[in-house]
Amino acid sequence: MTLTVVGSVAFDNIRTPSASRENILGGSATFAAFAASFFSPVQMVGVVGGDWLPEHTELLKGRGIDTEGIEVVKEGKTFRWTGKYLDNMNDRETIDTQLNVLSDFKPKLPKSYRQTKYLFLGNGTPSSGLETLDQIDGADLVVADTMDLWINIARVDLEQLMRRIDGLVLNDSEAKLLTGETNTITAGRRILDYGLTFVVVKKGEHGAVFLSRDEIYAIPAFPTENVIDPTGAGDSFAGGMFGYIASQNGKITPETIKNGLVYGTLIASFCVEGFSVEQFQKIDRNAIEERRKKFKQIASF
Amino acid sequence: MTLTVVGSVAFDNIRTPSASRENILGGSATFAAFAASFFSPVQMVGVVGGDWLPEHTELLKGRGIDTEGIEVVKEGKTFRWTGKYLDNMNDRETIDTQLNVLSDFKPKLPKSYRQTKYLFLGNGTPSSGLETLDQIDGADLVVADTMDLWINIARVDLEQLMRRIDGLVLNDSEAKLLTGETNTITAGRRILDYGLTFVVVKKGEHGAVFLSRDEIYAIPAFPTENVIDPTGAGDSFAGGMFGYIASQNGKITPETIKNGLVYGTLIASFCVEGFSVEQFQKIDRNAIEERRKKFKQIASF
Numbered sequence: 001m002t003l004t005v006v007g008s009v010a011f012d013n014i015r016t017p018s019a020s021r022e023n024i025l026g027g028s029a030t031f032a033a034f035a036a037s038f039f040s041p042v043q044m045v046g047v048v049g050g051d052w053l054p055e056h057t058e059l060l061k062g063r064g065i066d067t068e069g070i071e072v073v074k075e076g077k078t079f080r081w082t083g084k085y086l087d088n089m090n091d092r093e094t095i096d097t098q099l100n101v102l103s104d105f106k107p108k109l110p111k112s113y114r115q116t117k118y119l120f121l122g123n124g125t126p127s128s129g130l131e132t133l134d135q136i137d138g139a140d141l142v143v144a145d146t147m148d149l150w151i152n153i154a155r156v157d158l159e160q161l162m163r164r165i166d167g168l169v170l171n172d173s174e175a176k177l178l179t180g181e182t183n184t185i186t187a188g189r190r191i192l193d194y195g196l197t198f199v200v201v202k203k204g205e206h207g208a209v210f211l212s213r214d215e216i217y218a219i220p221a222f223p224t225e226n227v228i229d230p231t232g233a234g235d236s237f238a239g240g241m242f243g244y245i246a247s248q249n250g251k252i253t254p255e256t257i258k259n260g261l262v263y264g265t266l267i268a269s270f271c272v273e274g275f276s277v278e279q280f281q282k283i284d285r286n287a288i289e290e291r292r293k294k295f296k297q298i299a300s301f
Numbered sequence: 302m303t304l305t306v307v308g309s310v311a312f313d314n315i316r317t318p319s320a321s322r323e324n325i326l327g328g329s330a331t332f333a334a335f336a337a338s339f340f341s342p343v344q345m346v347g348v349v350g351g352d353w354l355p356e357h358t359e360l361l362k363g364r365g366i367d368t369e370g371i372e373v374v375k376e377g378k379t380f381r382w383t384g385k386y387l388d389n390m391n392d393r394e395t396i397d398t399q400l401n402v403l404s405d406f407k408p409k410l411p412k413s414y415r416q417t418k419y420l421f422l423g424n425g426t427p428s429s430g431l432e433t434l435d436q437i438d439g440a441d442l443v444v445a446d447t448m449d450l451w452i453n454i455a456r457v458d459l460e461q462l463m464r465r466i467d468g469l470v471l472n473d474s475e476a477k478l479l480t481g482e483t484n485t486i487t488a489g490r491r492i493l494d495y496g497l498t499f500v501v502v503k504k505g506e507h508g509a510v511f512l513s514r515d516e517i518y519a520i521p522a523f524p525t526e527n528v529i530d531p532t533g534a535g536d537s538f539a540g541g542m543f544g545y546i547a548s549q550n551g552k553i554t555p556e557t558i559k560n561g562l563v564y565g566t567l568i569a570s571f572c573v574e575g576f577s578v579e580q581f582q583k584i585d586r587n588a589i590e591e592r593r594k595k596f597k598q599i600a601s602f
Contacts, residue, residue: 088483182389184506186526205485206507207521218521218600220508225487258602299519300601301559 002041002066003246005033005239006107006132007122007145009046009070013082013096014229014275016089021229024276025056026081028122028145031232034280035267036120036243037063038288043113045069045132047105049077063280068110076101089227090204109135118246121165122235123147126157133164141250143167145238151178162194169200169238184209185216198252200241200261202234208265210257217254219261220299222269222291229275233268240267266291303342303367304547306334306540307408307433308423308446310347310371314383314397315530315576317390322530325577326357327382329423329446332533335581336568337421337544338364339589344414346370346433348406350378364581369411377402390528391505410436419547422466423536424448427458434465442551444468444501446539452479463495470501470539485510486517499553501542501562503535509566511558518555520562521600523570523592530576534569541568567592 007029013022033044043066048056052072060067079102082095107128109116114136121129121144129144142165150158151174162168168191172184181187184201188211191199198212207220241264248256266288270279308330314323334345344367349357353373361368380403383396408429410417415437422430422445430445443466451459452475463469469492473485482488485502489512492500499513508521542565549557567589571580 183526183528185524189526203507206504209521209524216524216599218524219602220510220519220521223486223510223517223519225484225490227484254598262602296602297555298517301520301563301597 001117001246001249002043003036003118003120003243004043004045004069004109004113004116005029005036005120005122006045006069006128007032007124007235008079008102009048009052010079010081011051012231012276013080014231015084015095016229017085017087019228019275021275025059026231026276027079028124028235030060030277031235031271032120032122032145032239033060033065034063034277035236035239035264035271036246037065038267038280038283038285039240039243039263040118040246042066042243043069043116045107045109045113047071047073047101049101050074051078059277059281069108069113071108073101083231085230089230092230107132107135117141118242118250119143120239120242121145122238126150126154126161129161130157130164133161141166141242141245141252143169143238143242145169145235146174147171148174148177159194162191162196166196167198167200168194168196169202169234171234172201172203175199175201185211200238202237204230204233208237208261210261215254215257217258217261219258219265222265222295223298224269224272227272230272231275232277233272236271237264237268240264262292262295263288266295302418302547302550303344304337304419304421304544305344305346305370305410305414305417306330306337306421306423307346307370307429308333308425308536309380309403310349310353311380311382312352313532313577314381315532316385316396317530318386318388320529320576322576326360327532327577328380329425329533329536331361331578332536332572333421333423333446333540334361334366335364335578336537336540336565336572337547338366339568339581339584339586340541340544340564341419341547343367343544344370344417346408346410346414348372348374348402350402351375352379360578360582370409370414372409374402384532386531390531393531408433408436418442419543419551420444421540421543422446422462423539427451427455427462430462431458431465434462442467442543442546442553444470444539444543446470446536447475448472449475449478460495463492463497467497468499468501469495469497470503470535472535473502473504476500476502486512501539503538505531505534509538509562511562516555516558518559518562520559520566523566523596524599525570525573528573531573532576533578534573537572538565538569541565563593563596564589567596
């Protein structure tokens with residue numbers, strides 16, 4: 001079943017200790033849509049500027065992604081983010097952010113998207129999430145990703161959003177920030193109190209935890225030494241997880257959740273092995289299944 | 302089969318954000334021996350002072366631990382450590398350390414211990430580890446725990462120790478310190494180059510990773526909210542893991558390693574739910590197997 005992905009589309013400038021790239025495709029919707037496309041048909045909603053080229057659309061279409069929801073503002077420029085990773089490849093500094101067309105972004109869902117059953121709101125303002133929800137005729141499963149920025153400056157909107165969605169995805173530090181709790185599990189449980197059915201706490205190189213009122217699942221990260229660029233790993237994790245769950249008709253069972261966590265983890269492990277979405281152009285579902293076998297040997301008992 | 306555990310015995314003063322305790326039993330050998338005792342017969346080697354009371358010996362004997370190797374220096378005092386945990390219950394500050402009888406500790410193995418097949422050197426000076434090795438007639442499996450202090454001030458001894466043992470256990474930050482690497486997996490692999498068959502990297506609330514030249518296994522921590530006192534969790538993890546592996550005749554197979562990681566993880570999760578070894582007095586192997594079932598639901602796929 002089709003997953004609709006809403007979020008940012010960006011051109012990133014990335015510096016790591018060993019390499020750097022300019023003007024590479026990024027953004028929360030981009031990574032999530034690419035990741036989900038290995039499991040489900042994907043519809044993508046975002047905004048880009050006049051600097052968006054046909055080759056970028058082709059890149060998305062190459063993975064079967066429906067790009068009708070990508071709005072092109074000809075007179076504007078696409079959102080740009082410049083970031084630098086520290087030696088540990090986990091911590092990063094934002095060098096520059098140019099919101100450009102993203103600053104006035106109001107997601108517009110094409111008519112054909114409005115009956116969507118599965119919606120993933122990639123990281124973006126909570127208000128853009130709320131505007132998206134106003135355009136759909138109900139959905140079976142709505143999940144949003146969020147970040148520290150919105151917890152700090154748009155908390156009221158975020159709380160309103162949490163009451164209208166099923167699940168929230170965020171980092172462990174963000175879960176602690178949102179709740180004031182210091183234990184990751186306690187923080188996750190407290191977030192459920194905002195009216196959510198479940199929360200997924202991302203821990204980067206340490207894996208991820210799924211929490212609902214009665215369940216908890218924890219998966220380590222796929223151990224990888226070949227970290228080229230971590231940008232988009234979290235978006236890819238979530239896109240992969242909910243792309244997989246959409247492919248299982250949105251069923252939230254222990255089996256689909258754990259498989260979703262596993263596929264999200266695997267997709268994220270491919271993501272970090274290259275800049276931008278370049279690894280996603282090199283792999284197919286078979287490569288993912290091969291890595292799944294390895295991961296089962298490594299982490300299942 | 303019997304596991305011989307060598308290491309420190311301590312009286313700890315512990316302060317956490319919500320409680321504090323004075324003069325409670327601690328030390329690397331204590332926690333490791335208690336943890337291992339759920340899986341294997343245990344022989345314990347350490348040193349204590351005139352402040353060691355018959356009730357402490359009884360506490361160990363209550364879990365079937367052979368205490369013949371605990372040397373009592375009547376005119377001395379037992380090693381004392383005072384520590385304070387920060388709000389996150391992971392970071393801690395050492396307030397005071399009084400080495401006392403531990404400062405001159407030269408482990409003396411009773412004759413009956415010298416044929417031991419399985420030896421765990423709990424955290425202590427690398428030179429005391431080397432002295433222990435000089436007293437045994439070869440063993441099938443020797444594993445040592447170490448820490449940042451010895452990496453910083455006793456590196457030559459530690460390197461010599463690593464050449465004479467099979468496996469090393471240490472924290473992820475310590476693995477990075479020892480190798481200068483920033484990726485945990487790369488750091489683990491580099492440590493193998495010191496002449497080890499395997500290394501176990503402990504990541505606290507994020508679980509643990511086992512690495513050998515051809516294998517890697519990763520297990521998340523058992524998710525627990527009820528963290529009363531994390532002291533001894535790492536020692537308990539290692540004691541539980543190698544107590545289990547000793548019970549399987551020291552066989553280092555994928556099956557025993559993964560089970561060892563799991564049992565170490567479970568024992569550590571009990572350890573942190575109380576001060577000192579108090580939780581170990583409340584549980585039995587059945588309680589561990591119950592938690593294992595839960596853990597399988599949570600983390601196996």
